[in-house]
Amino acid sequence: MDKNIPLLTIRATTNQHGFETLLVSAIGLFILMLTIQLKPGSILLAEIFLVSACLVGLLVGYFKLAEPRFSLIFYPEALIFIHKYGSWQVSRKNIAQVGVPSLTQDFESKMLSCVAIRLCEYGHFLNELAPRLSGKILIEQRHFVREALMVKAQEMDDLESYLIEESLFIAADGAKYCGLIAMFANRMINLRQLIGYDLLIPLNMLDRAPEEFVYLLNRWQRDPKSIMSAETQS
Numbered sequence: 001m002d003k004n005i006p007l008l009t010i011r012a013t014t015n016q017h018g019f020e021t022l023l024v025s026a027i028g029l030f031i032l033m034l035t036i037q038l039k040p041g042s043i044l045l046a047e048i049f050l051v052s053a054c055l056v057g058l059l060v061g062y063f064k065l066a067e068p069r070f071s072l073i074f075y076p077e078a079l080i081f082i083h084k085y086g087s088w089q090v091s092r093k094n095i096a097q098v099g100v101p102s103l104t105q106d107f108e109s110k111m112l113s114c115v116a117i118r119l120c121e122y123g124h125f126l127n128e129l130a131p132r133l134s135g136k137i138l139i140e141q142r143h144f145v146r147e148a149l150m151v152k153a154q155e156m157d158d159l160e161s162y163l164i165e166e167s168l169f170i171a172a173d174g175a176k177y178c179g180l181i182a183m184f185a186n187r188m189i190n191l192r193q194l195i196g197y198d199l200l201i202p203l204n205m206l207d208r209a210p211e212e213f214v215y216l217l218n219r220w221q222r223d224p225k226s227i228m229s230a231e232t233q234s
Contacts, residue, residue: 022061
């Protein structure tokens, strides 16, 4: 089995129907503008509203098309997460656990809107992580930290250490990381203490239910070839 051949691709919901949205909005805007030009009288408030809706639709369609075609790619030995600002990858052997994280408060459990991965070690992952992507993810996924802190706050003494990541990180092997990469590493440490995982994949990056994706990833870990047969059968 060639390690460079993708076994399976996952498409994010964020870029689905982008072309259709753009096309329908463009046609609608053309018809509206033509109608407004040809009809007598002044422009109606309803027509202004419809034109505005078409313009918003054009914008939404454009941003959908600007998203990467695939959000995740399964290779025989690595999983690659693709973002419009870059990508990260984690080897199959470096995944210790995967699941849908949850928070428990007052005997009630609440699932976070993401799938999470716990790594065996950080070094190899951090060495291949781009600072630009790490900075963007730190901002985009900050609400997950806040959500966890709202539940865990009563159990913690120093909340600031979770809200503002340090810009220096020293790995278990003594390697030092600075800047955005270090902040991302410290975010992973904080996430592990809060929810037990290191990496988060938001649900809008998936094309299936979170439980189905977790099952798929677990199958891939045990036997990469099995996910090909599973997808063919489904």
